Amino acid sequence: MSTVITTRGLRRVYGHGSSAFEAVKGIDLDVEEGEVFGLLGTNGAGKTSTLDLLEGLSAPTDGTVEVFGLDPHAERKLVRPQIGIMLQSGGLPAELTVTETLEMWRGTCSNPTTVEAVLEQVDLTDRKDVRVGAMSGGEKRRVDLAAALLGQPRLLFLDEPTTGLDPESRRSTWQLLADLKASGVTMVLTTHYLDEAEALADHIAIMHQGEVSVSGTLHDIVGAHPATITFDHPGLTLPVLEGARVEARSRVTVSTDDLADHLCQLLGWARSHSIELTGLDARTASLESVFLNIAESTDAPPASTPAPIGATA
Template sequence: MDRTKRGRPDPQGPRPQTDPATTGDRAAGSPLARRPLNEVITARGLRRTYGHGKNAFEAVRGVDLEVAEGEVFALLGTNGAGKTSTLDLLEGLAAPSAGTVEVFGLDPRRDRDQVRAQMGIMLQSGGLPAELTVRETLEMWRGTCTAPTTADTVLGQVGLADRADVRVGSLSGGEQRRVDMACALLGQPRLLFLDEPTTGLDPESRRGTWRLLADLKASGVTMVLTTHYLDEAEALADRIAIMHRGEVARAGTLREIVDGHPARIVFDHPGLPLPQLRAARVDAQARVTVSTHDLQGHLSELLGWARDHGLRLNGLDARAASLESVFLGIAGESAETPAATPELIGASR
């Protein structure tokens, strides 16, 4: 992992800049109008290509995004979506093949010392030395920070105060993830990247991490979160972007993402011709699946039809649209894929 010094900057230090040329996008009624102007991260036309010629593969395909100061932004993705490559570009760990990235108004690679001093990164796998104790690991990491807090402070934050003298290699997988989190917090970052922060944690520790992240948000820390736990994104994120095939397929608040995606009613086929449900899509196999934007109306209609025919709708399951259903739709694992709405963060096609 990179050991460039980092920590909390002077309050009067670099602040994110607003491009006057983009202010027209923030006119009343624009999707961007609801967001504050103080972006911590701004990416425009972001692309990342691996290889050359016939073997070239474009993992990130023209992504624009903004992360505002103090918000939690969840970046989700289907397998091979380009999420990790996008994170590498935002963190300054790799250079974009095209497009630009600014963090605190600076280039995260060219102005690396200034940017990293304000940034904490929790990688998916920390790779910390197994022979050192937890305290020794944190003291070693403190030496890489510009204005670190104490090891005891972060040990208390992540719930490892009683494990300070245990070797890292003797910790459980979940405890090692909490050491990774402690290292990311040592520099008192203004911007925190969290790559699968609760993988391997038991339910109690996972909820404790959620509380810690909520406290960090309340203190003004900006966070970019990746997770495979969709309930985690629902619980923590102010805004969410779902990547697929190198592009942002859907983005916005949870409500904006879910709105417009159909609800679903499923039941065992009763063996009779089904009623005509206006403006719904019906897949009538052994199990009937109704995709609808009027869950209450169509469910009432089905229940009334079943009552009139003396039927029970066995195996009935009615669910409103959710982040999971949208995600699975984008991944191609459900009957209907929602239309992309890149305008919410300006993803280019």
């Protein structure tokens, strides 16, 4: 596979001097052709600023970014026809019908498919004559996706694509994105739904305070973090669990890289003392637990930190 997106030392600074705010702090990313790349981030992580740089909407303060081997900002005329962008909020005209909206958008594309084709893809054929302003939030998101697909993009940026969708529509959208991936479309996905990233993304990067905290496949990211066992404190001296980290308060939390062995030791100890481990919960690490661990790892910047409009992402 070829690399579609490459960044090296990518930085984005807003403002100058003492009021400067560094939203993106020298990140390296690689997105391979035909994959879904999940770009996740805690609040104010710099995710949106990073997307602006990848999409060519702004130039980096320092470092490099290449899309299809080109500078997406300086060579935007060559890059833009090959990408589709689904913004977090589309801002489409409320008074136009779905068909009118997409026909208008189709006129901006270099190599468009038909409106009928994208309406069928997003399951809106029966709503084609409805005004956009009269649609539900979930339906508007599907119109946004249809607009992003009109240009038959090789690279698709998806910013919160299933916000406002009901569970059935979310699953339908996931299947549509899986079909697009199978056809060779590369996607960069941002989402607050971690199960969505787990279901769709081949590789994931989690940003925090302008930096990439972890990246890799879901298996790599989750596998590098410990499993946990929690239970109510039984009021006895706990057994020694070699290799585990134990925090004992009113509830006991055991962090372990060997869940099966340490769970067996605890259950055997409880049986030998004729006690029940109430509130027992044992689980492997998940993307959610990794994400929350990153979010809680460092304090947020103080409220007095200068942050010009658009600096936080």
